[in-house]
Amino acid sequence: MEEQQASTPVLSIEGAVATIRLNRPAQANRIEPDDQDALIQHCQRIATDPHIRAVILTGTGKHFSAGADLTTLLESGDATPDATVTINPFAVMVDAVEHLPQPVICALNGGIYGGATDLALACDLRLGTPAVKMFMPAARLGLHYYIGGMRRYVSRLGFNTAKRLFLFAETLDAEQMLATGFIDRIVPADQLQDAAREAAFTVAGMAPLAVQGMKAALNDLAQERLDPDAFALRETQCLRSSDIREGVAAWKEKRPPRFEGR
Incomplete structure (x- = not known):
């Protein structure tokens, strides 16, 4: 070989x-x-x-x-x-x-x-x-x-x-x-x-805004440096995103979601 x-x-x-x-x-x-x-x-x-x-x-x-x-x-x-x-x-x-x-x-x-x-x-x-x-x-x-x-x-x-x-x-x-x-x-x-x-x-098939936002928050929590304002902005961004609407719709329709990261 x-x-x-x-x-x-x-x-x-x-x-x-x-x-x-x-x-x-x-x-x-x-x-x-x-x-x-x-x-x-x-x-x-x-x-x-x-x-x-x-x-x-x-x-x-x-x-x-x-x-x-x-x-x-x-x-x-x-x-x-x-x-x-x-x-x-x-x-x-x-x-x-x-x-x-x-x-x-x-x-x-x-x-x-x-x-x-x-x-x-x-x-x-x-x-x-x-x-x-x-x-x-x-x-x-x-x-x-x-x-x-x-x-x-x-x-x-x-x-x-x-x-x-x-x-x-x-x-x-x-x-x-x-x-x-x-x-x-x-x-x-x-x-x-x-x-x-x-x-x-x-x-990779999960909602990227939520996954990446929570990864950042978890790492910040581990280092005791979490910025509550930045956290709140990421949380709000997800609540207002197309991804959460797609996630809820897919859950109700019992189909795989198609997340676009926005």
Whole structure:
């Protein structure tokens, strides 16, 4: 079998669903600076495309991702030696995924380590195979993790679990990941991509104004930064939308709705 050609993350679009695939299988899908830039560009394209209503994030090969390239991580710390603080470019990339307006399904096809664990936590639904494992080695490497990643760990997994993973560098298997909430469902390996597609196309068929508005509100609530006025505007927009009229009509007529996002 011909070896998979490594590249920056690959974007493909099928109807209303976009798929981003990490694509360095020989390096366990390690995320290099070019990959960070490409993933941000993919997010920018997806965020501005009203026809895309759901996103799948997955990896090529037997690993999801080994996280950031440690060599370039060191270089980023040395890049601005006179600066009081540095900006972690990996954190910028993960924030771009979290801030996508569309729901994101993470299909964990294999091991997930380091910064890739935060990339998965930035997604809205995480599916994993029975063989998946996660590990956060920051403390063993002398790395102080960036604030956005620590916030996601605490808000998604809870304070005590975040301490276990950051301070004690515990390795979790699939069942433990399910118990902590790191993954939402364990799926047989040969069914993982189909399960991710099913979830993506299901949410893509729902009302995008309501879905995207509620995703934004939930993320803001998790960070305790909800703006009540902005929330009220989104709620009112949905109440006055064509989508809610279509949704009610479809419910009464017992047919699938046809939402247009307006």
